[in-house]
Amino acid sequence: MNAQNNTNTNQSVKKLTMAGVLAAAIVLLTSVVSIPMPGGFGYINLGDAGVLLAGALLGGGWGALCAGAASALSDILLGWSIYAPATFLIKGAVALVAGILFNRSAKKLRYGFFYLAALIVPAGYFLYETILYGTATAIPNVAFNTLQCLIGAGAGHAMTIVLLRSKFYVPHTALRINRTKPDETETAETAAPAEILREPKKGPDVVLIAKRELVPLITRAGDLLSVQGFTARLVATDDQTAFDRLSAEQREKFLPADKPFVQVDDAETTAEAVAQAALQAIRS
Structure with a gap:
């Protein structure tokens, strides 16, 4: 909290x-x-x-x-x-x-x-x-x-x-940063509508999550982070509404409670902006 x-x-x-x-x-x-x-x-x-x-x-x-x-x-x-x-x-x-x-x-x-x-x-x-x-x-x-x-x-x-478009500004409606465990009361009866696309061998410093069509964006952001010595897990969602309804245990598979994550919703957000938000989340 x-x-x-x-x-x-x-x-x-x-x-x-x-x-x-x-x-x-x-x-x-x-x-x-x-x-x-x-x-x-x-x-x-x-x-x-x-x-x-x-x-x-x-x-x-x-x-x-x-x-x-x-x-x-x-x-x-x-x-x-x-x-x-x-x-x-x-x-x-x-x-x-x-x-x-x-x-x-x-x-x-x-x-x-x-x-x-x-x-x-x-x-x-x-x-x-x-x-x-x-x-x-x-x-x-x-x-x-x-x-x-x-x-x-x-x-x-x-x-x-x-x-x-500048790397110095992260649009306030485009990214959501979180470091907390999902609500324990959330439930879901179906399989998680998401997929882990990249998993660092030694574990991630941050998780980048986006809709399937924005995967190239978070992939580029992950590459930018790696250049600076940080690792990112990349997660693609196929149905965001269904994903939000997952139980805490199911979401834990994608979003570890002890790791920050950055959720990208806006296609106009640049990879540099996503990477900047991820660095902010890691250091906060």
Whole structure:
């Protein structure tokens, strides 16, 4: 149980650290490119790229809090305090929607939701500026806010692709790390729907487990670990639902209670990211 708590703590610390880095990036992107709109109502910036990035990498809840707070702080620092309350809600909503849709959608569709979520920006500021200045003043700014949000979505799209493919980041929805013994109450009447594909002679340091179609990915990750002096057992599952229902004794055959394991669910995860997660699990 202590190992599980340590793992959860490490993941929370990592996410909190990433939230701080992304918040700083949002403030920087907002401040570096700050172009006042015609008429002196608001300003154009690149902060939306960081907002969408926060939603994708941190998830909806964390992303919304990070993006909303950082964007509102940017307004205050740049002398636009009147917009800060609306910015907190609007940019938070963008990150929330982007995070939820990005992490729950098919990979072919999820980047398209960046552009959909970004449209919350012109809609939200139109409503807020209508309240502050009236419709006649708010309407011209819709075009500028729309241009800003679409440029931000494009930049956020590119930045997210780069980071998700980087070996320095492990997508929080792609990998699950565990060091504890499976629940003793789990039962199953059928044979284990999985197969051990590689078993080190002296026993594994970590177990890499994935669906059958992702075997090449964990095989490459296992090879990367071996170069660094670590051994990995490779396990392929044919029916994940049935595998999750196995008894503790049946799962022990594949996932030893005293060994950490990394479960890979996302085909876009790189072998380098899997190996990095495995090293983190081994050393935690």
